[in-house]
Amino acid sequence: MSFWENFWNIFWWFLCVYAFIAFLYALFVIIGDIFRDHELNGWLKAIWIVFLAFVPFLSVLVYLIARGKGMVERAGERARKDQEASDAYIRQVATASPTEEIAKAKALLDSGTISPDEFEKIKSSVLV
CATH class of the missing domain: 1.10.287 (Helix Hairpins)
Structure with missing residues (x-):
């Protein structure tokens, strides 16, 4: 085997591993968002989880398209609350x-x- 043939095989392997890790990250972020969302009732959460378990790629795409904006808003709100809590704690301890x-x-x-x-x-x- 030549060097370039091995190189492209290795490159393809790394690309596949990267795509798989990116998919897993998106999947876990979506699962976390589902459980953090207080607007969804328990049945809708269960339906989303079932779809994510049995049709994961399609469910991730549909979730990001249908609920992506709300996902960003919830993440921003959570970051703001965490920052406020951190600032309050630092003020309490430092001064x-x-x-x-x-x-x-x-x-x-x-x-x-x-x-x-x-x-x-x-x-x-x-x-x-």
């Missing part, structure tokens, strides 16, 4: 109120870890 900072500095002053000058420096930086 302490000035009174908390002064109380921490006072505790360090009382324990002798910092000097009164350092306490005043911390206090003035927090209040600015």
Whole structure:
């Protein structure tokens, strides 16, 4: 066998594997979207799952055509909610109120870890 014949066989194999993985990804995204959609009732969800199990390629195409726009909207809404939750958590954890900072500095002053000058420096930086 020549090099080019092996090369094209390998290229074709990689293309088929890529297409299969892309199909599986689309299938799992659709299944996740089906279960996240609160507008579909249980029977419609079951029907979609049955069609995805027995006629997967056609069902994926039909789902993307029929419900693709709603799928994008639900994904965007979910991303927005996740971002808001993440931002709220970061604000809660990262920022302490000035009174908390002064109380921490006072505790360090009382324990002798910092000097009164350092306490005043911390206090003035927090209040600015």
